Amino acid sequence: MxxxxxxxxxxxxxxxxxxxxxxxxxxxxxxxxxxxxxxxxxxxxxxxxxxxxxxxxxxxxxxxxxxxxxxxxxxxxxxxxxxxxxxxxxxxxxxxxxxxxxxxxxxxxxxxxxxxxxxxxxxxxxxxxxxxxxxxxxxxxxxxxxxxxxxxxxxxxxxxxxxxxxxxxxxxxxxxxxxxxxxxxxxxxxxxxxxxxxxxxxxxxxxxxxxxxxxxxxxxxxxxxxxxxxxxxxxxxxxxxxxxxxxxxxxxxxxxNLEKEKAYVEGLKKYFIEEVKTELPSAKFNGYSGDMEKSTYSLVNVCLPYSPEKSLMLLFHLDIKGIACSRGSACQSGSDKGSHVLTEILSEEELKRPSVRFSFSKYNTKEELDYVVGVLKEYAQD
The missing domain is CATH 3.40.640.10 (Type I PLP-dependent aspartate aminotransferase-like (Major domain))
Incomplete structure (x- = not known):
């Protein structure tokens, strides 16, 4: 896998x-x-x-x-x-x-x-x-x-x-x-x-x-x-x-190695944003995470266009596919509460949809991002 x-x-x-x-x-x-x-x-x-x-x-x-x-x-x-x-x-x-x-x-x-x-x-x-x-x-x-x-x-x-x-x-x-x-x-x-x-x-x-x-x-x-x-x-x-x-x-x-590695990770984030917008046009980037200037270069937080039923199984599905990401801070794992951050900035309707944080490093590749976007698109169509 x-x-x-x-x-x-x-x-x-x-x-x-x-x-x-x-x-x-x-x-x-x-x-x-x-x-x-x-x-x-x-x-x-x-x-x-x-x-x-x-x-x-x-x-x-x-x-x-x-x-x-x-x-x-x-x-x-x-x-x-x-x-x-x-x-x-x-x-x-x-x-x-x-x-x-x-x-x-x-x-x-x-x-x-x-x-x-x-x-x-x-x-x-x-x-x-x-x-x-x-x-x-x-x-x-x-x-x-x-x-x-x-x-x-x-x-x-x-x-x-x-x-x-x-x-x-x-x-x-x-x-x-x-x-x-x-x-x-x-x-x-x-x-x-x-x-x-x-x-x-x-x-x-x-x-x-x-x-x-x-x-x-x-x-x-x-x-x-x-x-x-x-x-x-x-x-x-x-x-x-x-x-x-x-x-x-x-x-x-x-x-x-800051300048070199920052430029590389920045490129990954920009590529991921473009691919998500192309393959999942109904997705929304939370906060300023979709803005390359106003947010950090290493993460995006995406509100995905899935039904409530699919939302419940999303992280499990991604994990089965070998993809590690997060619905919020790792420090909140095990909590049945949603993200306190997203609760402050999203509407009630948006909170019903799953929001996932994807964060990148020098060890990631564009091929990996293609795989992740493909899995997200496939899950939306199932």
């Missing part, structure tokens, strides 16, 4: 060079990085080298990079810390954020009684700048804005510089979940007015279980996890050196 993996927004295939580096680190950097002997010092040196490398690419200071288990932990660290340590009493976000942000903000509402405001969205799912500005000026409470750079379900790119400038002008903290953005777009934390961002290695061909938070110097945040003094006191627990080295290698490979 043909196998086609088009769920790269959920996780990506690890690069061969990343795997090689990780295997080498497991064999050679096994000393505890907190130990003072040579074995520990070697491991610690490798970790600090990775931190400096990532900081250099982001134009950050190495002390501003804190390694975590991934984006979810990093989002929790920042949002909870902002309320607990920085006096934030108002969080401004949107209803289409990743649940790592949404559920954390909702929990903070229950725990601390903070104010929680949701930015109005346009019909495509983009936050309205005018409403953000209105919320920023609404009262004198200490505020944090948390808006993701690239939406993980519909691929919309927000105007992160304009939002950052609004926050800076109003003396408001700005956090962005950049899990779908870091490794896919250049980042300069000196050029973008931002206080916190988060990343996960497995979104750019690195290992699962490792990511980082960018936390601007002298932020005042305290640890989320207490114990030892690892990660400059921000995160207790022995560092997973092999994962951090894998993150570093994936990060460097992503940026050193």
């Amino acid at each position: 043909k196998k086609v993996y088009l769920d790269n927004a959920a996780t990506t295939q690890i690069r061969a060079e990343v795997l090689e580096k990780m295997q080498d680190s497991l064999a050679n950097f096994y000393g505890n990085p907190s130990s003072t002997h040579s074995f520990g010092r070697s491991t610690k040196t490798a970790i600090e080298k990775a931190r400096k490398t990532i900081a250099k690419y982001l134009n950050a200071h190495p002390s501003e990079i804190i390694f975590t288990s991934g984006g979810t932990e990093a989002d929790n660290m920042i949002l909870r810390g902002a309320v607990r340590d920085l006096g934030v009493t108002t969080i401004i976000t949107s209803k289409i954020e990743h649940h790592a942000v949404l559920h954390t903000a909702e929990e903070l509402l229950q725990e601390y009684g903070i104010k929680l405001h949701f930015v109005d969205l346009d019909e495509f799912g983009n936050p309205k700048l005018s409403h953000i500005e209105e919320l920023l000026k609404q009262d004198a409470t200490k505020k944090l804005v948390s808006l993701m750079h690239v939406n993980n379900e519909i691929g919309n790119k927000i105007d992160i510089v304009s939002i950052g400038n609004l926050c800076r002008e109003n003396d408001v903290l700005f956090h962005s979940d950049t899990v779908q953005s870091v490794g896919h777009y250049p980042w300069d934390v000196q050029a973008v007015p931002i206080d916190f961002l988060t990343a996960a290695a497995h979104k750019f061909h690195g290992p699962k279980g490792v990511g980082f938070a960018y936390i601007k110097r002298n932020s005042g945040l305290r640890p989320l996890i207490y114990g030892g003094a690892q990660e400059r006191g921000f995160r207790a627990g022995t560092e997973a050196c092999h994962n951090i080295i894998g993150l570093e290698e994936a990060f460097v490979s992503a940026y050193d």
